[in-house]
Every structure is written in C-alpha cells, then in structure tokens.
Amino acid sequence: MMLTALGLMSGTSLDGVDVAMIETDGRRVNALGPSGYRPYTDVERGLLRQALYEAADLPDRAARPGCLREAERVVTSAHAEAVAAFTAQHRMRFDDIDIVGFHGQTVLHRPEKKLTVQIGDAPALAKLIHVPVMYDFRAADVDAGGQGAPFVPVYHRALAQSLEWEGPTVVVNIGGVANITYIDGDTLIACDTGPGNALLDDYMFRWLNQRFDNEGRTAALGKVDAAWINRALQMPFFSLPPPKSLDRNDFERLKLGDIPPEDGAATLTAFTVAAIARVVPLLPKEPKNWIVAGGGARNLTMLRMLRECLQPATVRAADTLGWASDAIEAQAFGFLAARGLKGLPLSYPATTGVPFPMTGGIIARP
Ligand SMILES: Nc1ncnc2c1ncn2[C@@H]1O[C@H](COP(=O)(O)OP(=O)(O)OP(=O)(O)O)[C@@H](O)[C@H]1O
Numbered sequence: 001m002m003l004t005a006l007g008l009m010s011g012t013s014l015d016g017v018d019v020a021m022i023e024t025d026g027r028r029v030n031a032l033g034p035s036g037y038r039p040y041t042d043v044e045r046g047l048l049r050q051a052l053y054e055a056a057d058l059p060d061r062a063a064r065p066g067c068l069r070e071a072e073r074v075v076t077s078a079h080a081e082a083v084a085a086f087t088a089q090h091r092m093r094f095d096d097i098d099i100v101g102f103h104g105q106t107v108l109h110r111p112e113k114k115l116t117v118q119i120g121d122a123p124a125l126a127k128l129i130h131v132p133v134m135y136d137f138r139a140a141d142v143d144a145g146g147q148g149a150p151f152v153p154v155y156h157r158a159l160a161q162s163l164e165w166e167g168p169t170v171v172v173n174i175g176g177v178a179n180i181t182y183i184d185g186d187t188l189i190a191c192d193t194g195p196g197n198a199l200l201d202d203y204m205f206r207w208l209n210q211r212f213d214n215e216g217r218t219a220a221l222g223k224v225d226a227a228w229i230n231r232a233l234q235m236p237f238f239s240l241p242p243p244k245s246l247d248r249n250d251f252e253r254l255k256l257g258d259i260p261p262e263d264g265a266a267t268l269t270a271f272t273v274a275a276i277a278r279v280v281p282l283l284p285k286e287p288k289n290w291i292v293a294g295g296g297a298r299n300l301t302m303l304r305m306l307r308e309c310l311q312p313a314t315v316r317a318a319d320t321l322g323w324a325s326d327a328i329e330a331q332a333f334g335f336l337a338a339r340g341l342k343g344l345p346l347s348y349p350a351t352t353g354v355p356f357p358m359t360g361g362i363i364a365r366p
C-alpha cells in the first residue's frame, strides 16, 4: 500500500527544519511531493549550539539537564510550525498525511557508548499536528552495536535505482558532517567521511560574522594549507574502514593557525573534500560516478575541488539529476518512516555495522 509520508529533518548544520512529502510503500518511491524549510532564528540557533555544548557529557539519552529541556521545546515547536506552514501552503489537511518521519535534532552521537541523542518531543508533536509520528530511528541500531548513522543510504539506493548507470556510484551528502553511500549492483556501503560544512560554517561565523561561505566565494580567494590538511588527516578516524560515524563536534579541536580568513576558508573546504576522497581506497572499487547533495552542493569551490580530487570520476550536483538536493534528507525520513511501519530494514551491516539488517523507529499516535 502506498503511503503519503512527510519527512522532517533538522540537521547538524543547525540551519533549520526541512520538510518534504513523499509517496512510497517503503520500497519504491511512487512520487515526490513539494518540500519546504523553516529556518531557525538566530536566537533558536544560539540555544541549539548551547544544547550541543551542554549535551557533550550526557550520561543517558533521556536526561535533559541545563538548557536541553528548553532546546527540546523549541525543536518541537519549530517542527510543528514547519508542518503547519507546509500544509497551509499546499492546501493540504493533516489527515491527507499517513505518517510523519521525525528525525529530531542530534545533540550527541557516541555510538561506542551506545548513545545517540536526538531531541524533539514526538508524542507532543503528534498531538499538535494530529498525525502519527515515527521517531527515534537511530536508537535500536546503536543498541544492537551499530553506528546509528548514516541512515539515508536505503533512500539513496531507492533514488539511484532509476539511473541505471554503469559502475559504482557514490552519493555524497555534505551537510554539517559529510557522509557517503556507495552503490554497486547489490552492494550498499556507507559511512560518514569527516567534516561537511560545520567546521567551515563555524570558522566563517567566528572570523567574518557570516553563517556560511556563500557559493564558496571566500574560499575561492584563498590559498589551501596542504600541510595542515595532511596533518589533520592523520586522525585515526580517516583510516578506519566503513561503516563509521561522527559527532558534529568531533573536529572542534582542530585549529587553523593565524592565517587570512580566505586561506582558512579555502583550507577547511579542501579538508572536507580531502576527507571525502580519503574514503576511496577503503571502498571495494573506485567509484565512477559521484552525486553531490546537501547544502555543500551549493558551494561552487567545494564542487570544483571535488572534481579535481576525484577525477577521472564524474562529479554531478544532485539537482542536475532532478533530485531536490536540499530535500533529500527530509524525503529520506519520510521513506524511513514508511519502512519502519512495515518492519523493513533501515540499516544494514555494511551501512552502520549492525550484526543483521535492522528495522527501527517508534510510533507516537496523536
Ligand atoms: N548557497 C550556499 N553556498 C555555500 N554553502 C551553502 C549554501 N547554502 C547552504 N550551504 C551550506 O550547507 C549547510 C546546510 O546544509 P544541509 O542543510 O545539507 O545540512 P544539514 O542537513 O543540517 O546537515 P546534516 O546533513 O549533517 O544533518 C549550510 O550550513 C551551509 O554551510
């Protein structure tokens, strides 16, 4: 049975809530509907940054000390507003939606401690929007010894099915953290690769008071410090084989020296790219095609560096294939909700390291 699912994603870049509609039976994508976006205000984003900071030592996933309770309330109401605005804009009624897939906001990801924490109150959201809400997608995976991320690979595979390209294809999502899905026939492998935009965003904010490097214009003017990148790539994470995952703040201790901001932006952009390329020798075959999604696909300097670094493979921005780059993760959580409802696997040994294919998600009913 086809379901109309609404996916809601609040990613590690802390920019806002993405909303997307998808019609799916959890196996095939029958149709992609519209998508929307509800940005966080500066005050909300400040609170979320503080929440990430205060969550760093959380001993258990239910605890909400300090500002975490308030941050959770803000995340829940931002999502409720996002759904209300989306349904009003598209003249939909809540009961046109069968299921909502609600990722929440990750504030801590420590799979080695079997701990992954997404804030957002799903039972409250279900009551506010009068639709069943599936949430807590990562918990069962981490409990079973998996990495708890990335979860988008099953959806990347569903999207890539229609491409019928020869040779291995990799979808790379450059959000706050970057992650890849390697697809070659029946082989599906995934992992986080390193920083996405988060380090660069934090640097741009600190030194230039800009939220991100628009189209990569600042980085385009700078000089890359290749020695710094080579040193940073010595961190043990980069030589680990997939599957592997990261917390947004795993690289916060890496500091650039006293260099012009353009050089800093260029170096951090090149670091994200080098970390993505570093995964190639860890894959079974060299990928022939790369598809770049997420906000990083709008960074033209990042795209240029990816093309240079990954040649002779072809690198395409997801939008050029008709995929809605900004909506893919939200669509994915709609798709995952439909899969969860049907008990289909959300993660696999080669995507998160779980011992066997695992379903997941919990349902909150209005
Ligand atoms: N026009 C642009 N030019 C350059 N970079 C951009 C542009 N628009 C967005 N970005 C970058 O993309 C980021 C947002 O990306 P995205 O929405 O994919 O992240 P996310 O979903 O929050 O993160 P994750 O995938 O890690 O959960 C912004 O923080 C910014 O760094």
Ligand SMILES: CC(=O)N[C@H]1[C@@H]2OC[C@@H](O2)[C@@H](O)[C@@H]1O[C@H](C)C(=O)O
Pocket: 011, 012, 106, 109, 116, 148, 149, 150, 151, 152, 153, 175, 176, 177, 178, 179, 192, 245, 246, 329
């Ligand atoms: C713990 C967590 O929230 N991880 C995110 C993060 O942002 C990108 C990357 O790291 C990815 O592993 C994951 O998100 C996407 C949606 C995923 O699970 O596929």
